[in-house]
Amino acid sequence: MKTLKVPLKEAEKAKQQFKDSFDRKYTATKDEQFIYFPLLKAVKSKYAICNKRLKNREKETTESYWAKHLTKKELRQLKKAYDLVGTIAIIEIPAALLQKEKTIAKAMLLHRNIKTVLKKGSAHEGVFRAQKMKYLAGIKTTEALHKENKTRISVDVEKVYFSVRLAEERKRIAQLVQPGESILVMFSGCGVYPAVLARNTNAKEIIGVEINPEGHAYGLKNIKLNRLRNVTLYCGDAKTATPQKTFDRIIMPLPKTAETFLDVALARAKEGTAIHLYQFEKEENFAKAAENIKSICRKQGWTANILHIQKVGQQSPRVYRICIDMTLTKHS
Numbered sequence: 001m002k003t004l005k006v007p008l009k010e011a012e013k014a015k016q017q018f019k020d021s022f023d024r025k026y027t028a029t030k031d032e033q034f035i036y037f038p039l040l041k042a043v044k045s046k047y048a049i050c051n052k053r054l055k056n057r058e059k060e061t062t063e064s065y066w067a068k069h070l071t072k073k074e075l076r077q078l079k080k081a082y083d084l085v086g087t088i089a090i091i092e093i094p095a096a097l098l099q100k101e102k103t104i105a106k107a108m109l110l111h112r113n114i115k116t117v118l119k120k121g122s123a124h125e126g127v128f129r130a131q132k133m134k135y136l137a138g139i140k141t142t143e144a145l146h147k148e149n150k151t152r153i154s155v156d157v158e159k160v161y162f163s164v165r166l167a168e169e170r171k172r173i174a175q176l177v178q179p180g181e182s183i184l185v186m187f188s189g190c191g192v193y194p195a196v197l198a199r200n201t202n203a204k205e206i207i208g209v210e211i212n213p214e215g216h217a218y219g220l221k222n223i224k225l226n227r228l229r230n231v232t233l234y235c236g237d238a239k240t241a242t243p244q245k246t247f248d249r250i251i252m253p254l255p256k257t258a259e260t261f262l263d264v265a266l267a268r269a270k271e272g273t274a275i276h277l278y279q280f281e282k283e284e285n286f287a288k289a290a291e292n293i294k295s296i297c298r299k300q301g302w303t304a305n306i307l308h309i310q311k312v313g314q315q316s317p318r319v320y321r322i323c324i325d326m327t328l329t330k331h332s
Contacts, residue, residue: 008030187211271329
């Protein structure tokens with residue numbers, strides 16, 4: 001743009017003389033000898049006028065970038081919600097906007113706390129519940145250092161199941177833990193539940209079991225990262241790798257198949273053990289799901305006392321992730 005080239009020693013004088021001619025949207029710049037003021041219009045002056053690239057004072061935002069590069073129809077189709085894992089933003093791109101996915105992602109980098117933008121490439125799949133990611137913008141990585149509930153979590157979002165949306169639920173469970181408890185976390189992933197519980201409670205011991213070797217490796221890393229001394233992690237199928245001992249509290253955060261492992265949890269329970277079992281259910285089926293759990297427990301010689309059914313998140317329209325909180329009483 002057009003700028004007024006002024007010797008540094010005359011900068012203040014020129015500023016006062018031509019201040020009404022300066023473009024306030026841009027920032028003046030300087031080198032070793034001159035300062036360059038942005039001009040709104042041409043001026044008569046003894047100083048030279050030259051072209052110079054200057055910074056815009058009006059900071060561009062993600063929204064303003066989208067507004068410049070997307071049509072009104074595309075803006076209406078755009079999904080603005082995203083998950084932030086450390087400095088990685090994970091977004092969803094509607095099919096109609098696939099040709100603009102790089103542009104959409106580039107705008108996300110205008111957030112100071114976002115360094116990488118990935119797109120969900122698949123649903124959570126397989127035994128490991130892994131989810132493919134597609135790189136779109138920023139630093140090319142799938143590994144993040146995430147912080148939640150006074151805990152640092154290292155995780156690869158493509159290799160290990162991890163949900164930032166469960167942070168409040170992990171906090172809720174931590175608030176229920178009593179001092180001195182022995183806790184089992186089945187399907188512990190990268191160790192986030194054990195780590196959060198260890199950092200925020202006075203539990204005696206926390207055992208985690210995870211079948212995904214990558215998840216287990218990150219779990220071990222997170223134990224060291226948070227300097228935890230009361231957490232032990234096992235790698236293997238929960239049906240065979242879970243220690244043969246009883247626990248005060250058992251957490252089962254595997255919504256699709258957790259109830260099929262309920263027999264394993266019941267075998268590690270004792271009088272008064274609390275169990276937190278996660279499922280995906282339609283709201284009208286919450287009571288039915290609780291009765292089903294009670295029936296399974298009854299066949300194993302336990303009475304399940306349902307304390308609470310907590311909505312944890314929404315999987316799809318009218319389908320929720322829920323946590324069934326219960327305590328166990330042994331049949332006489």
